[in-house]
Amino acid sequence: MSYVLAIITAFSSSNVKEITLKARGQAITTAVDVAEITRSRFLKDLKVSSIAIGTAEMPPREGETKSRMVSTIEIGMQKP
């Protein structure tokens, strides 16, 4: 809900027309939830303008030697 509030706050500024949510790994589900909750409950005129998925390389965790690949998502949301 703090992400939803951040989006509402950003859009309440009159010069903000579009924001992009970015997430990777397990947070991808959270990003989709945030976009859906914002759009269905709060800012009903908001449109999802773009969705892109990709892969990012993360440095190895402590004690590991290989870097890991994680999926990413970018969700653009636009005021009419």
Place this chain on the structure above:
Amino acid sequence: MSYVLAIITAFSSSNVKEITLKARGQAITTAVDVAEITRSRFLKDLKVSSIAIGTAEMPPREGETKSRMVSTIEIGMQKP
């Protein structure tokens, strides 16, 4: 990896040009992973043709009375 294999198998049939991955809730991350792994490691000419997000209503779990809203994703993948 079993989902990746299912996609490769589907596309190996010559009359399949497009498949759609559908997932909801925590499985959204898995769907993005599956799309990215298939595209980056196995079928490199595959294109993501569409991505849509939405909300679905799920019946209440045992012992609960309210239905829950879950986020959904649909990822379309296309052969050239």
